[in-house]
Amino acid sequence: MVPRQELMRMYVLICMLIQNWMQRRRQLLGMFDGGAHNAEIHAYLDIMDGMLSSFLQPTQMCLEPILRRWWINPKTDVHWNVYTKTVWSDWMWKRYFRMPRSVFNMIVEEPRPHLARRDTRLRKAVPVDKQVAMAILYLCHKGSYSTVATFFGVGKSTAYKVIIQVLLCMEMVLLRRAVYLGDYRKVMDGFAELGFPQVVGAIDGCHIKITAPVHEDAQYINRKQQHSMILQGTCDQTGRFIDIVTGYAGSNHDTFVAKESPIFHALKAGIYIPGCPTLTIAGKQVGPILLGDGDYPIKPWLLTPFKVGHSKREGVYNRKSSKSRVVVERAFGRMKSRFRALSCNLDLELKM
Known part of the structure; x- marks a missing residue:
């Protein structure tokens, strides 16, 4: 397809050729003045001159360069x-x-x-x-x-x-310098003061809203019908993140993200904490554990609250679990209130 600028140039060239032919026609008529139809031809050429001038004027305006006020808009820092x-x-x-x-x-x-x-x-x-x-x-x-x-x-x-x-x-x-476990003994002692011994972290996930990606946008629609990515975080007793995992589409469940995370496999293999220290509770050896909400599966290293309809002892367990697990929920709240972009639709490009 011929660009518009090239078509305009061809149009102007044709008009200029016609105008040149008319000028030469006038010169020839001047050399042989006195013909029977000379006046009619001069009138015809005058009409053609007016028509060509009207045709050439807008094209010349289009071909003239536009004077810019600035090549680069002025800015100040x-x-x-x-x-x-x-x-x-x-x-x-x-x-x-x-x-x-x-x-x-x-x-x-x-x-x-x-x-x-x-x-x-x-x-x-x-x-x-x-x-x-x-x-x-x-x-x-x-x-x-x-x-x-x-x-x-x-x-x-x-x-x-x-x-x-x-x-x-x-x-x-x-x-790696900001998100790490640190001294696991202090972490366990801190959760023990909150009512839960042998805990090395509280795990939870949140959704970070994003602009709908061009490809496979249906995978990123969460249960609230919003496009998002999942951010899984694990915190110590002070609310400091010791592990994060992100990049999974918002349609995935927290259980799927947890099973794909390195901390899940490390605790399963017993290598997350050097030596895998245990504590005897009610006659059983209990290793390092995580605390999660009801969306996570129950594992030997991952404990969740009891469902509705629990007994009195189970209610005490749930209260202590909630008191210890709330640190990660507060950490997400502080993060989103400090960095407000995480609460809006991030328009970053997704690598599919």
């Missing part, structure tokens, strides 16, 4: 370079970035070797602290690329690329 660094107090910083400056500086230094870029002749590279700030502001304020781009004085496409790079780098560099 005064919010980041001036206000956030010199004017904002620590309270304002924590209000927008949901963390103290010291924690932010630590996060900046860890992935710096992976995020640092060189300046080019065309433009300067985005500094590492600015890249990390863009990703954190995106997570804290409902995931708007336009808001982040305006705040930091960059283009929307630049903001998108930077945010994705920072999040992938955080997963590669910071995830």
